[in-house]
Amino acid sequence: MVKRRKKFLLLIPAGLAMLMVVSNGFAQVAEQVVAQAAEPGEPSQKLKLSHAAMCERVDNLTPTRPGMVFSVANGQVCCFSSFDPVPQPTLIYHRWFHRDELSTQTRLRVYPPKWSTYSVIQLRETDKGPWRVEITDQNGRVFNVLRFSIAD
Numbered sequence: 001m002v003k004r005r006k007k008f009l010l011l012i013p014a015g016l017a018m019l020m021v022v023s024n025g026f027a028q029v030a031e032q033v034v035a036q037a038a039e040p041g042e043p044s045q046k047l048k049l050s051h052a053a054m055c056e057r058v059d060n061l062t063p064t065r066p067g068m069v070f071s072v073a074n075g076q077v078c079c080f081s082s083f084d085p086v087p088q089p090t091l092i093y094h095r096w097f098h099r100d101e102l103s104t105q106t107r108l109r110v111y112p113p114k115w116s117t118y119s120v121i122q123l124r125e126t127d128k129g130p131w132r133v134e135i136t137d138q139n140g141r142v143f144n145v146l147r148f149s150i151a152d
Contacts, residue, residue, distance in 0.1 A: 047090055047110070049143035051082040052135055061116045068148045072123045079133045079146060084114035092143075094119040095134040098127060123150060 055063035055078050056070065063080040070077045079094045094106045096119075106119035121127075127150050135143045 045085050045087040047083055047086055047092075047137065049081060049135060050084040050114075051080075051116075052144045052146055053080045054078070054133070054146050054148045055080055058118045058120075061118075063118075069151055070123075070148060072125060072128055072150050072152065074123065076120050076122050077131075077148070077150070078118050078120045079135070080116070080118040081108075081135050081143075082114070082116040083110050086110050086112045086115050088112060091138040092117075093134075093136045093138070095136060096121060097132045097134070099129055103131075128152070 053063045053066040054068065054070070056065040056067070056074050057076065058064065058078050058080055063078070066080075079096070081092070081094070083092070089109060089111050092108050092110055094108065096103045096105070104121065108117045108119065110117060119133075129150060131148050131150060133146045133148075135146070137143070
């Protein structure tokens with residue numbers, strides 16, 4: 001019986017060594033899968049806001065006369081946003097706040113590989129004062145907050 005025990009004990013370390021080799025192989029395969037998923041062009045990329053601006057208008061997807069203070073006499077103000085990369089079609093929101101009260105929310109779609117879009121509000125005399133626009137995704141993740149004012 002003692003001989004059997006010794007043989008059995010000798011087999012245990014060999015089995016553990018084999019298990020360690022197999023688990024190291026799985027770890028290497030897992031590292032390769034993670035590395036491949038992080039390569040550019042794969043859906044694992046995150047949506048990224050590359051440029052945002054408040055402006056008087058947008059011409060050919062270019063913000064015109066960007067600023068932080070806009071005259072109510074202009075009649076409108078625009079929020080421009082550009083995303084690069086856009087890994088998959090996604091909804092984003094421009095949430096317009098006047099004096100910390102949600103005034104309006106515009107839902108916009110962005111598409112791969114990169115996309116620019118904008119929203120516009122028409123100005124009235126009662127719109128004077130501080131404003132902000134939160135640029136968010138459909139889950140509420142805030143990409144940026146643009147602050148500006150409407151004056152005479």
